[in-house]
Amino acid sequence: MNDQEIRSHILDACHGLSASGLGNVIGGHVSMRVPGKELYWTNVLDLCFEEMAEEDLLLIDFDGNVLESSRPVSPGIDFHQGIYKQRPEINAIVHTHGEWGTAQSALCRPLRMYHNLSTYFYNKIAVSPDDTLEAIGPVLKDNIAVMMPWHGAICLGRTIGEATALMATYEYAAKLDVRLSGTDAPEMPAEACARQQVLLGKATYLELTYDLMLRRARNGIRGEVKSPPAKLAGTDGHRLLAGVKD
Numbered sequence: 296m297n298d299q300e301i302r303s304h305i306l307d308a309c310h311g312l313s314a315s316g317l318g319n320v321i322g323g324h325v326s327m328r329v330p331g332k333e334l335y336w337t338n339v340l341d342l343c344f345e346e347m348a349e350e351d352l353l354l355i356d357f358d359g360n361v362l363e364s365s366r367p368v369s370p371g372i373d374f375h376q377g378i379y380k381q382r383p384e385i386n387a388i389v390h391t392h393g394e395w396g397t398a399q400s401a402l403c404r405p406l407r408m409y410h411n412l413s414t415y416f417y418n419k420i421a422v423s424p425d426d427t428l429e430a431i432g433p434v435l436k437d438n439i440a441v442m443m444p445w446h447g448a449i450c451l452g453r454t455i456g457e458a459t460a461l462m463a464t465y466e467y468a469a470k471l472d473v474r475l476s477g478t479d480a481p482e483m484p485a486e487a488c489a490r491q492q493v494l495l496g497k498a499t500y501l502e503l504t505y506d507l508m509l510r511r512a513r514n515g516i517r518g519e520v521k522s523p524p525a526k527l528a529g530t531d532g533h534r535l536l537a538g539v540k541d
């Protein structure tokens with residue numbers, strides 16, 4: 296994969312996250328490793344995901360140096376190079392300040408299992424003492440996500456689609472956790488979590504979810520995908536939109 300393809304994938308992911316309600320604020324980063332090099336591409340700090348365009352991406356080396364750009368980068372970007380160094384199979388990292396993921400992180404405890412999809416993270420999410428590379432590194436292990444108290448989450452993927460769809464799934468699981476916090480709703484039993492996690496490993500849910508996120512972005516629709524009502528299609532639709540009455 297060349298630099299142009301990587302940049303295109305990052306923009307797609309930024310726009311997909313934004314269209315799914317994740318990241319319409321300043322903050323959050325999407326990155327992809329440059330294969331075979333100690334480099335990665337990520338987005339600038341001074342725009343939200345929705346606004347990101349071709350010129351808003353930065354190349355950073357594994358020492359944290361921004362190459363050939365004076366655009367601002369997030370001061371919290373260092374964990375990207377740390378994770379890429381520590382986990383050679385990881386090629387993409389997504390961090391957002393989504394509302395529910397942020398709220399869940401303020402509970403300062405691991406994500407609770409309240410739905411089959413939550414089990415992607417069953418025993419696969421680390422809780423880091425803080426958001427520094429020094430804190431994340433020791434707890435990272437083979438987890439697919441990291442929760443940082445009073446901050447939010449990081450999701451990792453072998454592909455950009457995997458990391459991005461995982462983040463959307465985390466936001467969903469976090470929403471359930473926060474909404475059910477303080478109730479007597481029972482968590483899924485450990486045995487059910489383990490069984491469901493195996494099933495998810497065989498499913499194409501993440502691929503389908505990423506496709507959905509990209510469709511949302513393409514259609515410019517936030518949070519939901521709607522097909523046009525039959526009456527809006529074709530000639531009738533044109534007449535309706537033009538205000539022509541039968």
Ligand SMILES: [Zn+2]
Nearest residue numbers: 322323371447
């Ligand atoms: Zn952050």
